[in-house]
Amino acid sequence: MTDLASQTQKTGLRAWLMTDTPTSRRQARLAAIYHGWLTFRGNPLAMVGLGILLFLVFVAAFAPVLAPHDPLAQDLAGRLQPLGSPGHILGTDSLGRDILSRLIYGSRITLYIVTLVALIAPIAGLLVGTVAGYIGGFIDTVLMRITDIFLAFPRLVLALAFVAALGAGIDNAILAISLTAWPPYARIARAETLTIRGSDYISAVRLQGAGPFRIITRHIWPLCISSLIVRVTLDMAGVILAAAGLGFLGLGAQPPSPEWGAMISEGRKFILDFWWVAAMPGLAIFTVSLAFNLLGDGLRDVLDPKSGSS
Amino acid sequence: MLRVLKTLASIAVTMLGLLLVTFVIGRVMPIDPVLSIVGESATKATYDAARASMGLDKPIVVQFLIYIWDVIHGDFGYSLLTARPVAEDIARVFPATLELATLGTMIGVLLGVPLGVVAAVRRGSWIDQIARIVALVGYSMPIFWLGMMGLLVFYGTLGWVAGPGRVGIFYVDIVPPVTGMILIDSILARNWEVLQNAISHIILPASLLGYYSMAYISRMTRSFMLEQLSSEYITTARVKGLPERTVIWRHAFGNIKVQLITVIALSYANLLEGSVLTEIIFSWPGIGSYITNALLSADMNAVLGGTVVVGLVFVLLNILSDLLYQFFDPRAA
Numbered sequence: 001m002t003d004l005a006s007q008t009q010k011t012g013l014r015a016w017l018m019t020d021t022p023t024s025r026r027q028a029r030l031a032a033i034y035h036g037w038l039t040f041r042g043n044p045l046a047m048v049g050l051g052i053l054l055f056l057v058f059v060a061a062f063a064p065v066l067a068p069h070d071p072l073a074q075d076l077a078g079r080l081q082p083l084g085s086p087g088h089i090l091g092t093d094s095l096g097r098d099i100l101s102r103l104i105y106g107s108r109i110t111l112y113i114v115t116l117v118a119l120i121a122p123i124a125g126l127l128v129g130t131v132a133g134y135i136g137g138f139i140d141t142v143l144m145r146i147t148d149i150f151l152a153f154p155r156l157v158l159a160l161a162f163v164a165a166l167g168a169g170i171d172n173a174i175l176a177i178s179l180t181a182w183p184p185y186a187r188i189a190r191a192e193t194l195t196i197r198g199s200d201y202i203s204a205v206r207l208q209g210a211g212p213f214r215i216i217t218r219h220i221w222p223l224c225i226s227s228l229i230v231r232v233t234l235d236m237a238g239v240i241l242a243a244a245g246l247g248f249l250g251l252g253a254q255p256p257s258p259e260w261g262a263m264i265s266e267g268r269k270f271i272l273d274f275w276w277v278a279a280m281p282g283l284a285i286f287t288v289s290l291a292f293n294l295l296g297d298g299l300r301d302v303l304d305p306k307s308g309s310s
Numbered sequence: 311m312l313r314v315l316k317t318l319a320s321i322a323v324t325m326l327g328l329l330l331v332t333f334v335i336g337r338v339m340p341i342d343p344v345l346s347i348v349g350e351s352a353t354k355a356t357y358d359a360a361r362a363s364m365g366l367d368k369p370i371v372v373q374f375l376i377y378i379w380d381v382i383h384g385d386f387g388y389s390l391l392t393a394r395p396v397a398e399d400i401a402r403v404f405p406a407t408l409e410l411a412t413l414g415t416m417i418g419v420l421l422g423v424p425l426g427v428v429a430a431v432r433r434g435s436w437i438d439q440i441a442r443i444v445a446l447v448g449y450s451m452p453i454f455w456l457g458m459m460g461l462l463v464f465y466g467t468l469g470w471v472a473g474p475g476r477v478g479i480f481y482v483d484i485v486p487p488v489t490g491m492i493l494i495d496s497i498l499a500r501n502w503e504v505l506q507n508a509i510s511h512i513i514l515p516a517s518l519l520g521y522y523s524m525a526y527i528s529r530m531t532r533s534f535m536l537e538q539l540s541s542e543y544i545t546t547a548r549v550k551g552l553p554e555r556t557v558i559w560r561h562a563f564g565n566i567k568v569q570l571i572t573v574i575a576l577s578y579a580n581l582l583e584g585s586v587l588t589e590i591i592f593s594w595p596g597i598g599s600y601i602t603n604a605l606l607s608a609d610m611n612a613v614l615g616g617t618v619v620v621g622l623v624f625v626l627l628n629i630l631s632d633l634l635y636q637f638f639d640p641r642a643a
Contacts, residue, residue, distance in 0.1 A: 149324055152324050152328065152628060153624065154620050154621060157586065157621070158331075158617070160601060160602070161335050161614065164335070164613050165335040238449075245454065245586075245587050248452075249602055249605075264452070268591075271458050271462055272461075282452060282459070285455065286447075286450055286455070289452075290446065294446070
């Protein structure tokens with residue numbers, strides 16, 4: 001009985017979402033999201049990517065419950081244990097710390113980096129790009145010149161130089177990566193703004209007396225979001241790799257922090273005899289950045305139909 | 311003529327911006343450059359004298375102009391680590407990076423272009439799937455980790471290739487450095503033993519960079535080819551009864567050559583930069599190792615000098631690809 005009831009309710013909800021004649025703005029918006037979700041769900045690889053990332057969030061959230069050991073607890077008697085040893089499924093590192101537990105706690109650092117860069121860089125790019133595109137003229141020239149200069153710089157080397165100046169550490173690494181990551185977003189936002197700027201509805205809004213601030217924040221930003229989201233997702237793999245690279249060079253998270261790149265760096269000394277110490281964190285990095293790439297491909301098909309599903 | 315001037319002006323502005331960024335980085339750095347020379351116990355007078363001799367008492371704009379003047383004259387100051395002029399150091403290490411990146415790009419082009427073309431022609435086939443996986447893995451794999459695993463398997467376990475470094479310890483400094491690139495130098499000196507040893511050292515890092523370059527080039531080639539293959543002139547060519555090989559390689563591929571040149575130039579520039587981490591793993595004495603080692607010992611002149619040189623090469627390659635584009639594609643003129 002209850003089954004039947006919930007089923008009719010479900011089909012009711014589905015019908016409400018699938019309708020061709022939405023009766024409210026909210027319904028139209030939710031229906032658009034639902035249609036996007038249906039397209040997205042049809043892409044198995046993208047679903048795999050989403051699944052991995054949800055799993056990552058889950059692991060990070062419940063790290064203290066899931067980790068079998070303290071990620072920082074040393075046990076010099078039990079150092080460099082191989083894979084599958086009792087109590088340490090992924091073995092231990094050179095200080096006898098449980099690698100699995102360190103990977104689990106390391107997921108928090110990865111998420112922290114990714115989240116912050118995903119907030120800072122696109123927002124900075126959005127600001128620069130929309131202002132340049134909407135106001136145009138001299139300001140546009142100057143802002144785009146600056147963008148070009150940052151684009152002309154090799155990213156990793158620039159990040160290295162920034163970290164060198166600011167000092168090693170995870171927050172400076174995030175700042176350095178963000179500073180090298182914003183220019184493409186500015187380019188995209190500007191291109192979108194240029195196509196929107198001349199459209200009739202913007203003229204209509206302007207005739208109603210809206211100022212540039214209101215037009216940019218309320219009418220241009222929302223339309224730039226979807227292409228930015230796609231780009232952010234595809235960029236996150238690169239961000240993870242850059243952060244791991246900085247960590248590997250000793251410029252990101254500092255020991256004993258269980259950052260994955262730093263863990264690889266620690267395992268490097270023993271690579272020929274105790275390969276798993278470096279191999280396991282590398283696999284973790286690979287899995288997560290692969291997941292972002294898969295998710296990004298799927299999202300591109302949903303949010304940006306122009307680029308085609310190639 | 312106007313276009314040449316415009317290009318030159320754009321190079322100048324970009325380079326100026328690049329120098330401004332490195333200048334600012336050098337100035338915001340928390341380490342006091344004067345203190346690191348005179349030491350903690352120096353008197354105020356000594357400190358001031360050192361500061362004046364370094365030009366740090368002048369207004370910041372003047373300091374920036376002096377910096378530009380120095381860089382134009384190839385003067386990046388002295389390296390704390392090697393106690394030699396940074397420019398000299400860079401001239402010594404750069405050929406090693408160039409050699410590695412060039413070989414990597416060659417591998418990437420030779421494998422990536424055919425893979426991309428075949429993937430586009432047989433869209434959806436197993437080879438297209440493989441090309442897709444190759445690219446995805448290339449975009450997702452940390453290069454330094456793959457390098458370590460490569461060393462572990464091919465050097466540590468199988469013993470197929472030589473380990474880190476450019477040549478074995480017994481072969482160091484045997485051939486006279488003419489170009490600074492060991493492969494070419496050993497051929498010039500006709501020393502085949504050194505050449506063999508050098509090949510055995512370079513093959514793994516070059517293949518690694520080549521793989522990353524291939525991932526990018528094959529994806530771009532595929533999407534360029536798909537665009538051409540769906541055009542009407544291809545249908546026309548097929549209807550005319552031309553052999554499929556001619557249609558693909560002469561007609562479609564002929565039209566993407568220009569775009570490919572741009573992509574290859576970009577990928578080459580990326581490899582020059584991407585070799586930073588690879589060089590560390592393989593103890594390759596190139597500019598990436600140089601910058602990183604300088605970084606770890608707070609040798610700021612060397613870091614900034616290296617950054618400027620890498621940036622300059624990056625900008626020049628970008629401009630070169632633009633020029634080639636204009637040269638080969640009459641529409642862009």
